[in-house]
Amino acid sequence: MVKEDLENVNLTMDLPAGEARSLSLTSLNGFSSRKITLNLRRNSVFVLNFADFCAWEGELIVEANLLEEDAEFTVHCASITNVNEKKRIQVNVNHLAPRGKSLVSCYGISLGKSLLRFDGCSYIKHGAVSCSTRQEAKAILFDEESQGFCSPALKIDENEVVASHAASVGRVNDDHLFYMTSRGLKKDEAKRLITMGYTHPVLAYYEEREVEALLKALEERV
Amino acid sequence: MSTLTIKNLHVSVKGKKILRGVDLTLNEGETLALLGPNGHGKSTLLAAIMGNPNFEVTEGSIELDGKDVLAMEVDERSKAGLFLAMQNPVEIPGVNSAEFYKAALNVRREKPISVFEYYRLLEKAYKEMGIPFEMSQRNLNEGFSGGEKKRNEILQMKLLNPTFAFLDEIDSGLDVDAMRVVAKAIEEEQGKGKGFLVISHYARLYTMIHPTRTAVMVNGRIVVEGGPEIVTRIDTEGYEWIRREYGISLEKLEKEGSQVSLGTCSTKVLLNGDKKE
Structure with a gap:
């Protein structure tokens, strides 16, 4: 598997048949809006990770085309917005051939007056039989004026498929904090646990030294 | 022996008076059954003891062995030995159960619990409560x-081993087998000398855990105190005899239940000040 930093604003990658790649993005040194297009051939596997714990504004758009049979595409994303930031992360997966698999999993935390938006669509073309896809997006809002939008969509033109989607947006409220503090945790510790819960899943896909830096960035943001 | 002493406690919710002078004492080793009609302040009392910020104490005192409980933060009350099993435990997204329990244990210890010790403790507790261990990862x-x-x-x-546990309708939603499991767990803690204040509308739980005393709350006050025989009387006669014998008419005090909204399909939005999902 190859792990690399992304420098180009717009990137198109063609994954040859049988190849497996992963791309792990971070926003540690800033991040700007960009679009990533991925074209996957037969039996290829692509994993995209995005640990987005820093301040920036704009959108990340990912378009994955599973052009040939048995291609697999996975996205793990965790994002934080704070102050007045507005971020949008959109992942579209186009299943254009049989037996493709995809998973898009986005978790996020919105603080202050920021807006975090997860959307995207898994499309299964007619004839792309035996495909499976899942789009899930979860956001939690810490403050009264924080905003979240989760809309993982499915568009399916083929009958013989497995497809699911899930979305949740919840606000950390007084009841949550009361419950957690009633077990002995201080409010700050309770908030930290919630933050870690939403961001840790993506860290499993990073190396130890990267995780350290990411956690430091995370502590500074919350 | 620890003692929790509540004197002349007045509590309001959003400006509405719910508790109107509660006097109650609970000693370590006692199990107090707290009964009363719906909406007369039983859950409010437990929430106020634990420090729920939605419940404003306007008058009175709560002391734990002479220490002012009302001056303590919620987490301090927990660490002082108070525990509230809630009527409607909230769902907290993103917080792993096992991680949460470990954090709650560690705030009570000088050194963090070791992974091995914690695993054994957790596994034992799940087994005793008849809950699949896999649920610790939810x-x-x-x-x-x-x-x-x-x-x-x-x-x-x-897990948290409190001195006093307040159980708010812990039996609601339990099937017969689960009720036995819960009752057995309570009995074990009673055997260790813990103090319990237990709210239930049904005699079945009380029959299993054998309260040592009973108190009845009506109109935001404790109007009757006595032995466990009061549970039996309320189970057979209801609360009418209180009106008849004590001349107390029943008012409706507590606020209506909170509103619940349902989301649709897979798109959810929560925007500025908008509580709808």
């Missing part, structure tokens, strides 16, 4: 059934 109360949430509350009580 988010806190998220997607749990009503009965699972209640058993999960008792599981936390066992």
Whole structure:
């Protein structure tokens, strides 16, 4: 598997048949809006990770085309917005051939007056039989004026498929904090646990030294 | 022996007076059954003892061995030995149950619990409560059934080892087998000398855990105190005899239940000040 930093604003990658790649993005040194297009051939596997714990504004758009049979595409994303930031992360997966698999999993935390938006669509073309896809997006809002939008969509033109989607947006409220503090945790510790819960899943896909830096960035943001 | 002393406690919710001068004492080793009609302040009393910020104490005192409980933050009350098993435990997205329990244990210890010790402790507690151990990896109360949430509350009580436990309708939502499991767990803690204040509308739980005293709350006050025989009387006669014998008419005090909204399909939005999902 190859792990690399992304420098180009717009990137198109063609994954040859049988190849497996992963791309792990971070926003540690800033991040700007960009679009990533991925074209996957037969039996290829692509994993995209995005640990987005820093301040920036704009959108990340990912378009994955599973052009040939048995291609697999996975996205793990965790994002934080704070102050007045507005971020949008959109992942579209186009299943254009049989037996493709995809998973898009986005978790996020919105603080202050920021807006975090997860959307995207898994499309299964007619004839792309035996495909499976899942789009899930979860956001939690810490403050009264924080905003979240989760809309993982499915568009399916083929009958013989497995497809699911899930979305949740919840606000950390007084009841949550009361419950957690009633077990002995201080409010700050309770908030930290919630933050870690939403961001840790993506860290499993990073190396130890990267995780350290990411956690430091995370502590500074919350 | 620890003692929790409540004197002349007045509590309001959003400006509405719910408790109107509660006097109550609970000693370590006692199990107090607290009964009363719906909406007369029983849950409010427990929430106020634990420090729920939605409940404003306007008058009176709560002391734990002479220490002012009302001056303590919620987490301090917990660490002082108070535990509330809630009637409707909230679902907390993103917080792993096992991580949460470990954090709650560690704030009570000088050194963090070792992974091995914690695993053994947790596994034992799950087994005793009849909850599949895999549920320790789920988010806190998220997607749990009503009965699972209640058993999960008792599981936390066992882990955190409080001096006084307040159980708010812990039997609601439990099937017969689960009720036995919960009752057995309570009995074990009673055997260790813990103090319990237990709210239930049904005699079945009380029959299993054998309260030592009973108090009846009506109109935001404790109007009758006595032995466990009061539970039996209320179970057979209801509360009418209180009006008849004590000349107390029943008012409706507590606020209406909170509103619940349902989301649609897979798109959810929460915007500025908008509580709808």
